[in-house]
Amino acid sequence: MADPADTPQPSGDNRPALALHVPEPKFRPGDQADFSDIDIGEAGAQPRPDESTRPEDMKDLAYGLVRVLGDDNRAHGPWDPKLDPETLRAMLGHMAMVRAFDERMFRGQRQGKTSFYMKCTGEEATSVAASMALASDDMVFPSYRQQGVLIARGYPLIEMINQIYSNKGDKLKGRQLPIMYSSREHSFFSISGNLATQTPQAVGWAMASAIKGDSRIAATWVGEGSTAEGDFHSACTFATVYNAPVILNVINNQWAISSFSGFAGAERTTFAARALGYGLAGLRVDGNDALACYAAQQWAANRARANAGPTLIEFFTYRAEGHSTSDDPSGYRSAQEREEWPLGDPVMRLKDHLIAIGEWDEDRQAAMDKECAELVKATTKEAEKNGILGHGLHHPFHTMFEDVFEELPWHLEEQAEQATRERKIKWPDHHPMEDAGK
Amino acid sequence: MNAQTETSQAETKAGGEEQATERRINMIEAINEALDVMLERDPDVIVMGEDVGYFGGVFRCTAGLQEKYGKTRVFDTPISECGIIGVAVGMGAYGLRPVPEIQFADYIYPGLDQLISEAARLRYRSATDYIAPMTVRSPFGGGIFGGQTHSQSPEAIFTHVAGLKTVIPATPYDAKGLLISCIEDNDPTIFFEPKRIYNGPFSGYYDKPVEPWKNHPDSVVPEGYYKIPLGKARHVTEGDALTVLAYGTMVHVAEAVCREKGVEADILDLRTLVPLDIEAIEASVEKTGRCLIVHEATRTSGFGAELSALVTERCFYHLEAPVERVTGFDTPYPHSLEWAYFPGPVRIGEAIDKILSE
Numbered sequence: 001m002a003d004p005a006d007t008p009q010p011s012g013d014n015r016p017a018l019a020l021h022v023p024e025p026k027f028r029p030g031d032q033a034d035f036s037d038i039d040i041g042e043a044g045a046q047p048r049p050d051e052s053t054r055p056e057d058m059k060d061l062a063y064g065l066v067r068v069l070g071d072d073n074r075a076h077g078p079w080d081p082k083l084d085p086e087t088l089r090a091m092l093g094h095m096a097m098v099r100a101f102d103e104r105m106f107r108g109q110r111q112g113k114t115s116f117y118m119k120c121t122g123e124e125a126t127s128v129a130a131s132m133a134l135a136s137d138d139m140v141f142p143s144y145r146q147q148g149v150l151i152a153r154g155y156p157l158i159e160m161i162n163q164i165y166s167n168k169g170d171k172l173k174g175r176q177l178p179i180m181y182s183s184r185e186h187s188f189f190s191i192s193g194n195l196a197t198q199t200p201q202a203v204g205w206a207m208a209s210a211i212k213g214d215s216r217i218a219a220t221w222v223g224e225g226s227t228a229e230g231d232f233h234s235a236c237t238f239a240t241v242y243n244a245p246v247i248l249n250v251i252n253n254q255w256a257i258s259s260f261s262g263f264a265g266a267e268r269t270t271f272a273a274r275a276l277g278y279g280l281a282g283l284r285v286d287g288n289d290a291l292a293c294y295a296a297q298q299w300a301a302n303r304a305r306a307n308a309g310p311t312l313i314e315f316f317t318y319r320a321e322g323h324s325t326s327d328d329p330s331g332y333r334s335a336q337e338r339e340e341w342p343l344g345d346p347v348m349r350l351k352d353h354l355i356a357i358g359e360w361d362e363d364r365q366a367a368m369d370k371e372c373a374e375l376v377k378a379t380t381k382e383a384e385k386n387g388i389l390g391h392g393l394h395h396p397f398h399t400m401f402e403d404v405f406e407e408l409p410w411h412l413e414e415q416a417e418q419a420t421r422e423r424k425i426k427w428p429d430h431h432p433m434e435d436a437g438k
Numbered sequence: 439m440n441a442q443t444e445t446s447q448a449e450t451k452a453g454g455e456e457q458a459t460e461r462r463i464n465m466i467e468a469i470n471e472a473l474d475v476m477l478e479r480d481p482d483v484i485v486m487g488e489d490v491g492y493f494g495g496v497f498r499c500t501a502g503l504q505e506k507y508g509k510t511r512v513f514d515t516p517i518s519e520c521g522i523i524g525v526a527v528g529m530g531a532y533g534l535r536p537v538p539e540i541q542f543a544d545y546i547y548p549g550l551d552q553l554i555s556e557a558a559r560l561r562y563r564s565a566t567d568y569i570a571p572m573t574v575r576s577p578f579g580g581g582i583f584g585g586q587t588h589s590q591s592p593e594a595i596f597t598h599v600a601g602l603k604t605v606i607p608a609t610p611y612d613a614k615g616l617l618i619s620c621i622e623d624n625d626p627t628i629f630f631e632p633k634r635i636y637n638g639p640f641s642g643y644y645d646k647p648v649e650p651w652k653n654h655p656d657s658v659v660p661e662g663y664y665k666i667p668l669g670k671a672r673h674v675t676e677g678d679a680l681t682v683l684a685y686g687t688m689v690h691v692a693e694a695v696c697r698e699k700g701v702e703a704d705i706l707d708l709r710t711l712v713p714l715d716i717e718a719i720e721a722s723v724e725k726t727g728r729c730l731i732v733h734e735a736t737r738t739s740g741f742g743a744e745l746s747a748l749v750t751e752r753c754f755y756h757l758e759a760p761v762e763r764v765t766g767f768d769t770p771y772p773h774s775l776e777w778a779y780f781p782g783p784v785r786i787g788e789a790i791d792k793i794l795s796e
Contacts, residue, residue, distance in 0.1 A: 173565050175562060183567065184567040184568060190560060192556060194556070197551060197555065197556050200520065200524025200525050200527075200552070201525070201528035203521075203524075204527060204528025205528035205529065205531055206528070207525055207529065208528065208534045209532060210510075211534070212532075212534075230520050230548065231521075231551070233518075234516075234520045234521030235524070237518060238516060238524075238525050241516055403562045403565060404561075404600050404601050405561075405625050406561070406569075406624045409712070409713035410713065411714070
């Protein structure tokens with residue numbers, strides 16, 4: 001708050017001087033992080049209303065926190081999805097694989113194998129568990145940190161790595177920044193990089209599914225920071241107007257690069273509460289609790305499938321690492337935050353739960369982690385046979401001009417000829433597979 | 439005279455004697471028919487936009503369509519151009535062929551990110567996993583006392599974007615055939631409708647009575663389905679004195695000026711700005727050696743700049759005079775001074791005199 005004494009009184013005006021509030025996070029580098037003021041409630045304490053409940057009759061769920069896994073590592077309350085141990089182990093396996101994959105790809109970027117990478121450490125449950133609650137043909141409109149959806153859906157790791165390396169195996173022909181995957185086969189929409197644009201697109205897909213009397217629904221993921229975009233408002237408006245069968249997942253990981261969630265409005269209310277003004281069902285969920293993530297997504301999917309309406313879910317979580325390989329969070333936030341985060345680590349919590357119910361043990365965990373790491377390593381080696389970014393020209397130059405339009409117009413043909421001519425001057429000794437893919 | 443380069447229309451008009459019984463419609467009716475034909479033919483086509491449903495659109499282009507095809511095929515939307523284009527991208531990804539209307543081209547800007555960063559690049563960035571086969575219809579241009587928010591011609595914003603096609607009809611016949619082509623096209627297409635000529639061609643004399651379309655040969659529009667290919671210009675008149683490149687309303691203004699001045703101009707109605715019919719332009723300029731470009735949009739970085747550059751680059755040794763541009767001024771579209779702003783007969787006439795005097 002500005003000190004009124006510092007602000008000169010406007011002359012000839014006895015009204016108080018106005019003061020601009022610029023949000024400031026509680027902790028900066030070097031500060032002791034203390035999250036004791038965050039009310040996380042008790043696992044199992046939140047009621048689970050029927051999926052057809054009207055938004056105004058479940059308002060408290062937009063301000064509370066749906067939690068299933070308690071400090072005793074047991075599942076509690078009506079949101080327990082009561083998954084069988086096999087499904088729980090699969091969930092843990094996907095999350096462990098995401099973590100192993102992130103570690104390896106991050107290292108690959110540091111070793112110069114590609115330009116860019118983004119980890120989702122600490123947020124694995126929000127994509128893995130949530131997408132497991134959807135049908136495999138429900139359409140997903142992800143943001144850039146939902147690699148867990150692809151891994152949970154069985155997308156081949158080698159395709160992910162080829163894309164990250166922009167190599168000759170990259171199905172996107174080296175056109176997209178690393179991690180901007182696309183897989184129609186896995187009902188996974190092309191990732192944009194412009195934020196929140198996917199949210200009205202998901203609503204439009206869901207509207208189309210409803211127009212056609214289909215049974216598939218759509219789900220989208222967006223960071224809390226980019227809920228500030230107009231697209232998100234459009235998405236919420238269209239979703240409620242047409243009662244679209246869609247789930248709007250807001251990943252509140254507290255940080256948008258260096259801007260804390262206060263710059264998206266978190267000082268005043270929750271992100272789940274955004275739902276209420278639109279007449280959407282709003283759920284606020286412990287995003288580090290895989291069972292709660294699954295249960296909330298399942299609730300919203302049931303609701304959408306029954307034509308009972310769209311749902312906005314806030315997954316309350318923490319971005320444990322930097323925004324991307326280009327980011328250094330030690331420059332703007334306290335390194336203690338990660339350790340002090342009151343909701344723990346999603347992988348560890350699910351592991352501890354499986355151990356607590358007698359379906360897992362530390363040895364099996366260690367073996368699984370090792371297996372994941374080795375598989376990723378082996379797959380990386382395999383992908384490297386297709387090349388890495390910066391080693392060679394992996395794609396025929398003509399591919400740069402293809403798919404701008406369905407057919408190549410004259411001006412792009414002319415420009416393609418120019419590029420091909422330049423190639424002979426710029427890389428006279430390089431004779432790769434020019435036109436091989438044409 | 440109208441020298442038709444498109445065979446389909448030439449065939450339509452073969453029976454000249456029967457002209458009295460030929461069906462004549464205006465551009466609004468032609469657009470309505472194109473939508474009707476495509477809604478009928480293709481169950482994946484949907485029409486949406488502000489006021490387009492029950493009411494039938496503020497310009498009546500969608501009148502009767504909701505009643506005929508139902509509320510899930512033709513419907514009103516929230517006042518959100520970002521949302522309209524955004525959901526159209528999602529619908530296209532599903533497999534629909536959305537035809538959103540943006541009520542005025544001046545309102546399209548909140549939808550630009552969804553058009554430029556999403557629809558235009560979706561095929562490319564996903565390597566054909568997903569496409570955005572949408573046609574964004576929008577009335578554009580001035581001359582109806584719309585002030586600065588109902589008069590703009592923003593086509594150059596879209597021609598500058600890789601992956602968008604920009605189409606502008608100048609007659610009812612073209613409006614129907616081009617719109618059907620756009621809807622069937624698998625790329626995102628901007629279809630700008632020159633609203634000044636919705637109800638009749640415009641000579642540029644704002645103080646003369648409006649001439650209805652029924653007196654114009656291109657108001658003869660066949661019923662049912664036909665297409666005009668994108669990327670093909672139309673020869674409006676043939677002549678050797680100079681080439682005039684125009685589109686939309688300005689085709690008619692330029693034609694009227696040339697007729698009045700007795701100048702035998704080779705007037706090309708470009709119809710599609712991207713992809714451009716460069717062959718027709720080159721052939722014409724090589725024949726005449728002189729080129730006038732006319733558009734209503736603001737001058738600086740307008741599409742005329744692109745045309746001028748192309749003609750200069752490709753036809754320089756055929757040119758006998760510098761390429762001239764007649765455009766709107768680089769100001770917002772003024773309300774009361776609309777006809778001072780509009781690139782009408784005086785501005786065009788001066789430019790023609792200048793080109794012909796070289």
